[in-house]
Amino acid sequence: SAVISQKPSRDICQRGTSLTIQCQVDSQVTMMFWYRQQPGQSLTLIATANQGSEATYESGFVIDKFPISRPNLTFSTLTVSNMSPEDSSIYLCSVPGETQYFGPGTRLLVL
């Protein structure tokens, strides 16, 4: 299985600021996924990021709020822009494998 790391593991941010979350994989993958898990909720797919093309966003998520970069086959970033307390969540990246393998998540608290 893939080994996935995320940085930061957690952060506390002020409203109106932005945070960039990094996802690093130990093997080359064409697709990477970004999910959000709001407090007490299940996981929801934010977007699918393919290397060399624009990310594909799910309904309810927009590029201006969650810009994604995919500079190479082992790395991706998700930025949470102009944050509000409603953005407090765990953000996870995943990559294809046997099914999907998930990173450890980034716990974000917005005050």
Add this chain to the structure above:
Amino acid sequence: AQSVTQLDSHVSVSEGTPVLLRCNYSSSYSPSLFWYVQHPNKGLQLLLKYTSAATLVKGINGFEAEFKKSETSFHLTKPSAHMSDAAEYFCVVSGPWGGATNKLIFGTGTLLAVQP
């Protein structure tokens, strides 16, 4: 369209007794189904998967699940609970090709508590 419903938000069992976590799905085509487990402050781990092979699927840590098309169910069971099984469990549905490159649709989760 696909969806998945986990029928219990919380389940509490005693150590050594059987575990049953219920999941029903809806899919307009043959689905792939999974159970993931999330321990406190840990990442998501795949327990088991069904992708149109054997209907009884065995996973890690003694868990298994049975795909029942007639009942549109994929319940997770374990004969004897262990304290280390206390975690949140997610039932997940995806397309028929195994979920590696498809959108995963998560249920709302079942929090399993194991009493000594």
